[in-house]
Amino acid sequence: MFEGLLSGLGALADVTVLIMIPVGVVLGIAIGAVPGLSATVGMALFLPFAFSLDPLTGLVMLLGIYNGACYSAAIPAVLVNTPGSPTSAATTLDGYPMAMNGRAGEALTLSLISSVIGGVVGGVLLILFAPLLARYASQFGSAEYFAIAVLALTMIATIGGKGARLKAVLSAAIGTVVVLIGFDPFSAEPRMTFGNEQMLGGIQLIPLLVGLFGIAESLKQMERLMLKPHTKAAVGSFSPGNRWFRKYRKTLLGSTAVGFGSGLLPGVGGDIGGYLAYNEVMRVSREKDTFGKGNPQGVVAAETANNASNMGSLVSTFSLGIPGNTQAAVLLGALLIAGIQPGPGLFSSSADLVYGSFIAMLIAYVCLLAFGLVGIRGWVRLIQVPPHFLWPGVLLFSILGAYAVRNSLFDVLVAISMGVLGYFMSKVGLPVPPLLIAVIVIPMAEENLRRLLILNGGDFSWILSPVTLVILTLAVVIVLWPAVTPLVSKVMSHDNEEAAPRGR
Amino acid sequence: MSDQNRFASRRGINLYIFSVIILIILGLVFVVSAWTIPSQGLPGDSGPRALPVAATVLTVVLLLACLHPNQRLNSEVSVSQVRQTALLVASTIGFCLSMDILGYVIATTVYATLATFILGGRGLIKLTFYPVVLSLGTFVLFRYLLSVPLPVNSLIGAF
Numbered sequence A: 001m002f003e004g005l006l007s008g009l010g011a012l013a014d015v016t017v018l019i020m021i022p023v024g025v026v027l028g029i030a031i032g033a034v035p036g037l038s039a040t041v042g043m044a045l046f047l048p049f050a051f052s053l054d055p056l057t058g059l060v061m062l063l064g065i066y067n068g069a070c071y072s073a074a075i076p077a078v079l080v081n082t083p084g085s086p087t088s089a090a091t092t093l094d095g096y097p098m099a100m101n102g103r104a105g106e107a108l109t110l111s112l113i114s115s116v117i118g119g120v121v122g123g124v125l126l127i128l129f130a131p132l133l134a135r136y137a138s139q140f141g142s143a144e145y146f147a148i149a150v151l152a153l154t155m156i157a158t159i160g161g162k163g164a165r166l167k168a169v170l171s172a173a174i175g176t177v178v179v180l181i182g183f184d185p186f187s188a189e190p191r192m193t194f195g196n197e198q199m200l201g202g203i204q205l206i207p208l209l210v211g212l213f214g215i216a217e218s219l220k221q222m223e224r225l226m227l228k229p230h231t232k233a234a235v236g237s238f239s240p241g242n243r244w245f246r247k248y249r250k251t252l253l254g255s256t257a258v259g260f261g262s263g264l265l266p267g268v269g270g271d272i273g274g275y276l277a278y279n280e281v282m283r284v285s286r287e288k289d290t291f292g293k294g295n296p297q298g299v300v301a302a303e304t305a306n307n308a309s310n311m312g313s314l315v316s317t318f319s320l321g322i323p324g325n326t327q328a329a330v331l332l333g334a335l336l337i338a339g340i341q342p343g344p345g346l347f348s349s350s351a352d353l354v355y356g357s358f359i360a361m362l363i364a365y366v367c368l369l370a371f372g373l374v375g376i377r378g379w380v381r382l383i384q385v386p387p388h389f390l391w392p393g394v395l396l397f398s399i400l401g402a403y404a405v406r407n408s409l410f411d412v413l414v415a416i417s418m419g420v421l422g423y424f425m426s427k428v429g430l431p432v433p434p435l436l437i438a439v440i441v442i443p444m445a446e447e448n449l450r451r452l453l454i455l456n457g458g459d460f461s462w463i464l465s466p467v468t469l470v471i472l473t474l475a476v477v478i479v480l481w482p483a484v485t486p487l488v489s490k491v492m493s494h495d496n497e498e499a500a501p502r503g504r
Numbered sequence B: 001m002s003d004q005n006r007f008a009s010r011r012g013i014n015l016y017i018f019s020v021i022i023l024i025i026l027g028l029v030f031v032v033s034a035w036t037i038p039s040q041g042l043p044g045d046s047g048p049r050a051l052p053v054a055a056t057v058l059t060v061v062l063l064l065a066c067l068h069p070n071q072r073l074n075s076e077v078s079v080s081q082v083r084q085t086a087l088l089v090a091s092t093i094g095f096c097l098s099m100d101i102l103g104y105v106i107a108t109t110v111y112a113t114l115a116t117f118i119l120g121g122r123g124l125i126k127l128t129f130y131p132v133v134l135s136l137g138t139f140v141l142f143r144y145l146l147s148v149p150l151p152v153n154s155l156i157g158a159f
Helices: A002-012 A015-032 A039-052 A055-072 A074-079 A091-100 A104-137 A142-158 A162-180 A205-224 A244-264 A270-284 A296-320 A326-337 A351-384 A387-406 A409-428 A432-455 A466-503 B003-008 B015-035 B050-065 B079-102 B104-118 B124-145
Strands: B012-014 B076-078
Touching (some): A002 A351, A055 A351, A104 A351, A162 A409, A162 B050, A205 B079, A244 A270, A244 A296, B104 B124
């Protein structure tokens, strides 16, 4: 690992790479501060540009956007009760009431400090954990990879409530259909191409991402323009208060652990990490009734956890090639487009790239702290950009981003189609992350499964290999768990009812 | 009357059912296409058809399940919003198709003016200055800084 860190440091000794770190952070802050323009949208928009740079420089810029936008999503969450991205949804719970109480500046400074602490500690944990997992995963074969892909898909499908589960599965099914368009990897038969030669190569990742995020989001936001009047909020003092570290150190520590741990699970994003940490802090607090009414601890917990969770999400992304969250799926796309195969082999074949990006993220958080503190008053103004200027611009950048990949108008039409698909999906309440994760994971699952079937003559005995069996059992337990828990609690309550008369 | 009340008072359309039906039709088209894929693969292989058929059929079945009243959402939007979104999509497609003929700068200026107007931007500066700056700015950025060869006007061979 130390050799890797040294090679990473060596790779960062390049002016272009070092410049791209703050550039990415500034872009990220600017993007995240605008409601609707999440880190994913920003990364998707700049993916074509990153693609034109060398892999490390492009990756470092995207990671800067990732970190910057993750923090600045808290700005509109605090000021206008609208999180810049879902990761900051839990921040609104106490951030906005703080703003209503005239403490918006304090909430913003606390969210910045918490983001930096959560991100830096999470980044250190990422450097420690990812190589360990990669070393273990380097012994994996097709069976284990197939099992991991199945696990990732089942975890996505089980997030959320009963209705959300069906829609998450549906979204993943749509993603599967989209990713299967093109040549079959084994027989080279065209699949669902409708005789169109340009579709034989499949749906390109950049038009898909730009369409699903940039164009769909623009359409949704432009539609809302007619309903939501533009808001201006009072900010107040930016001081985080006296002895803030002493006051919040336990919250910072606990929320980092909860956030990072939740991020390790594929498909569990910073939004869930933020809520988990918020609930945990509220559960152990002596001032439970102040939560939701402007308790700074709520902001600290949510922001620390979502940044730590984003770091945790990168563990499986880099070491297994399984995206931990939507933004990580965009990063994976960037790596694949650059011809780099993510997974355990990456740590030995491209140690400079992996460790260089990890160290760059730590530097990005230092930049974030500096830009955040210096420019906080300016960033706040970004939420007041007139929307009829902003969204046509975003739409245009999305179109150009799709066009720039192959200078093809066909890709632009694909991006618009994906944008319209994303728009209709939003009307049905279908979440986009399962679709995107299916797009990344399904080819891996199909390729490994069919390779195993061909090698074993259609036999399924490979399922009995210990690691595969454990992972697949875990996937089955995760799928069955929501159905089993009500039955268990029903049986237990029935037993208690029977025991009660006997006890009387 | 405030903007919010003005739009809230208009009769809305629930786009939920409409969107589900559109997606079902699309799903059925893909089911038919998936069925036409040859099923034969290498010995032991599930073949190229199995997964596409499974995925498309599952999509249609789950979309049908979305029609159940318990799954429905209130995606109500006003008629003017639907019209606005449809106009935006149509103008975006028109913009893409006209880029090759009009060239990037002219097509973008026309498109940005149209989009700003549809979104409620009014006044000479908003409708002329902003679109021109946007089209020229992105032209310089993509053409000269990122070396992306943007389409040029087929008549004058530039912009």
